[in-house]
Amino acid sequence: MPAGHCVSSIEGVILQADQGLLDLLQRCADEVIGVSYRQITDARDLDRSADMLAALKDGAAPVRLQKRYLRPDGSSVAANLLVTRFANPDRLISTLFWQENGRPLPPARLWEAALRMRQVHATRAMLFGDDLSTDPIGSLLIGIYLAEAEGRTIGLADAAAHANIPTSGTERWIKALQQRGVLEQQDTMMDIRLTHAGLNKVEAMLATAYESPDAAAMLLGSFD
Numbered sequence: 001m002p003a004g005h006c007v008s009s010i011e012g013v014i015l016q017a018d019q020g021l022l023d024l025l026q027r028c029a030d031e032v033i034g035v036s037y038r039q040i041t042d043a044r045d046l047d048r049s050a051d052m053l054a055a056l057k058d059g060a061a062p063v064r065l066q067k068r069y070l071r072p073d074g075s076s077v078a079a080n081l082l083v084t085r086f087a088n089p090d091r092l093i094s095t096l097f098w099q100e101n102g103r104p105l106p107p108a109r110l111w112e113a114a115l116r117m118r119q120v121h122a123t124r125a126m127l128f129g130d131d132l133s134t135d136p137i138g139s140l141l142i143g144i145y146l147a148e149a150e151g152r153t154i155g156l157a158d159a160a161a162h163a164n165i166p167t168s169g170t171e172r173w174i175k176a177l178q179q180r181g182v183l184e185q186q187d188t189m190m191d192i193r194l195t196h197a198g199l200n201k202v203e204a205m206l207a208t209a210y211e212s213p214d215a216a217a218m219l220l221g222s223f224d
Contacts, residue, residue: 003152008092010085012037012053024079024098027072042068042076056085056092064112080111080149086116097152111149113206130164136173139163144183144192155190178221 004020016223017032025032025040032040041049045067052065062084079098086093121142125133143162147154154162160170174192177183182198194202 001099004096006032006094006096008037009096010053010056010090010092012049012092015091021096024077024096025069026073031072040070042070044068053092054081056083064115066111097149099148110203111146112208114142115148116148117206118146125164134165136163136165136169139178140170140173140177141182141194141202141205144194145199145206148199153191155192156188159188159192169181 004022004024005018006014006021007016008014013034013036014032015034017029020030022029027040037049038046046066049067051173052063056063062082065081065083066078067081068078070076077098079096082095084093085091102197119137121133140159140163144154147158156167156170156174159174160167163170163173165173171188173188174183174188177198178185181195182201184193184195186193
């Protein structure tokens with residue numbers, strides 16, 4: 001699935017860009033290097049982009065944003081964006097994920113909630129140990145959702161690693177979720193995806209976590 005990277009000045013002028021970003025923008029390097037983010041950002045997202053730049057602090061956690069980029073034909077493409085600021089010299093390192101298979105990106109707030117829930121689970125495992133933090137269904141759903149949100153594919157091996165359970169157990173849970181209509185019936189070795197109904201259910205769960213951060217921990221525990 002597509003992904004791109006770039007290095008920018010703290011003012012948002014692109015200094016380096018890989019082929020992935022050029023593919024996203026459908027532009028050549030000469031049309032991107034030296035250009036301000038303002039020239040390639042959809043006008044509807046300019047204020048949000050400026051707010052993100054203002055919020056970036058050296059060494060802090062990456063800032064997450066969903067925004068639309070302009071292509072030469074005047075169309076816009078949505079991408080999920082992770083931006084980290086580094087010093088000496090001051091630079092912004094950006095990673096972008098997007099979809100080009102007709103499936104829309106999830107709302108940025110739900111992507112953020114999924115990341116938050118994954119962090120809650122990781123912290124729980126660190127504090128109480130893996131044996132007291134088994135959460136196969138919750139971990140699988142969050143891992144699959146994040147893969148789709150970030151434009152990545154996730155197969156059986158990756159899903160098992162994310163849920164911290166053997167592949168044999170992961171395969172059984174995946175089959176159960178397929179029978180419930182939550183996951184699509186396709187090659188689970190290479191590409192596991194949520195159905196439309198499954199996506200709606202996961203996003204309803206994430207919306208609860210987003211509205212109430214404390215709910216993330218409770219939701220994770222409810223799967224045990």
